[in-house]
Amino acid sequence: MAKFYPLKVKEVRKETADCRSVSFDIPEELSKEFKFTQGQYLTLRTEIDGEEVRRSYSLCTSPLDGDLRVAIKEVPGGLFSTFANRELKAGDVLEAMPPMGNFFSELKPENEKNYVAFAAGSGITPIISILKTVMEIEPKSTFTLFYGNKYASSVIFKEEIEGLKNSFFQRVRVFHFFSREIPDIDLFHGRLDKGKCEALFKGIIDPRNIDEYFLCGPEEMIFSVKEALEEVGVESKKVHFELFTTGNGKKKKVRVQREENKDKVCEVFIKDGGNSFGFNLPFDTESILDAALARGADLPFACKGGVCCTCKAKITEGEVEMEVNYALEPEEVEAGYVLACQAFPKSPKVVIDFDEAL
Ligand code: FES
Known part of the structure; x- marks a missing residue:
């Protein structure tokens, strides 16, 4: 199960007038979880004015540097990016999920690329x-x-x-x-x-x-x-x-219910962290992620826009369709992986496994 860990901010460095890079102290016991590959990103979570805010930011360091650091550019009106640029300081604690993403190719010393x-x-x-x-x-x-x-x-x-x-x-x-x-x-x-x-x-x-x-x-x-x-x-x-991650992490994915899908309901089963739970989801109403979150599930997500890949899961039974997919490679889709924030049921029963995505 992808979960959040509290990480202490080691340094907030000004890169340009509206961009800060933020590095974290990684305690010895989390060094395995926070090992990363070049090109990956971190999903960060905090509370701002009583509201939970989560965003994904790419790492800007090499895994060989021994420095876990993301860069955050202030976006006009952006809740997290404004907070990170104007208020965040060394010693503060943010919650972070282990590094994710597949924006890289395999490197080998003998390559001449x-x-x-x-x-x-x-x-x-x-x-x-x-x-x-x-x-x-x-x-x-x-x-x-x-x-x-x-x-x-x-x-x-x-x-x-x-x-x-x-x-x-x-x-x-x-x-x-x-x-x-x-x-x-x-x-x-x-x-x-x-x-x-x-x-x-x-x-x-x-x-x-x-x-x-x-x-x-x-x-x-x-x-x-x-x-x-x-x-x-x-x-x-x-x-x-x-x-770029475009979603705001709160937006619900809604879609127009198609005539042929009226009255159709899917039995959805979610597996996460070794547990499983199920609910009925009428076709073409909410994404599987939104529906599960609304029922109290604590599942991994960040952008809700099909961009960041944090909500990746595997369909082990049944079929879904994705609204958009800017994050998964064709081979992953072929192998049954989906973005839960974009997944709408297409069959009467769907089993979606978040543990299989790790
Ligand atoms: S939450 Fe970012 S792709 Fe689904």
């Missing part, structure tokens, strides 16, 4: 974790980073990126793009979109020579870069992507 990453804004967070780890583990691999921001002043981890470029100058290339500033070279002005990719493919990289792509940023960027890669024949298995 070419990696390319496209990041926008705080999408740099998991990318810098991947970049640092690749450099440390694969001495023969190269890494090209295309990083988009509004202004030069909004570049997160600016010095760290420069440091990596200097330390690994034969293997790391970094190109910055600004949408609200006019750099000297026209190519570096504007957003990372399909047109920009086409220009980059002419002069900076040969997209067919790249072994792994990592994309992290808002939906428009991800989908336009993916489309540009598909058009030049890059296989989709080489393209890994992570969307």
Whole structure:
């Protein structure tokens, strides 16, 4: 069962005017639970003004650094991000779930791979974790980073990126793009979109020579870069992507009940932490996660938007359909995994196992 553990904040560091990185003290007895892979994220939970708030944030460190650290950019009106940027301090305690996510590829010292990453804004967070780890583990691999921001002043981890470029100058290339500033070279002005990719493919990289792509940023960027890669024949298995978490962790997933589903009810059985419980859920009403939470279950979730993967579970009997899925790989869906926040019953009985997802 994925559960929350109280972690003490070790340091809150200002990265830019509206971004703080937060590191945690990991007690010896939790070192196994909080081991992570580059590109993973933490789901954090706290109470703000009497309300439970949970959010997922990507780790920005390498697993080899011995530093468990996430970066949190303040979003206008964002409850957790405003709290983290303005109030959180060393010594405070937040609750955290063990690291999760599959935004990574397996690294091996003998690999000689070419990696390319496209990041926008705080999408740099998991990318810098991947970049640092690749450099440390694969001495023969190269890494090209295309990083988009509004202004030069909004570049997160600016010095760290420069440091990596200097330390690994034969293997790391970094190109910055600004949408609200006019750099000297026209190519570096504007957003990372399909047109920009086409220009980059002419002069900076040969997209067919790249072994792994990592994309992290808002939906428009991800989908336009993916489309540009598909058009030049890059296989989709080489393209890994992570969307920004867009949900607010409270929104209920509702959908319009289809005529053919009126009067249909599913018997849902939830397995979690070795326990199981069941309830009846009319078709097309609530997601399985919402329905279980409403009945008092304590299940893992964060975004409720099909993005973060925290609510991953396995269907061991019956069938469900997902509204959206930005988090699971096709092979996982094939193997029966679902995002419970997006799962609506499709058969009269569904057994969903959260323990199988770990
Ligand atoms: S809670 Fe984030 S994908 Fe379901």
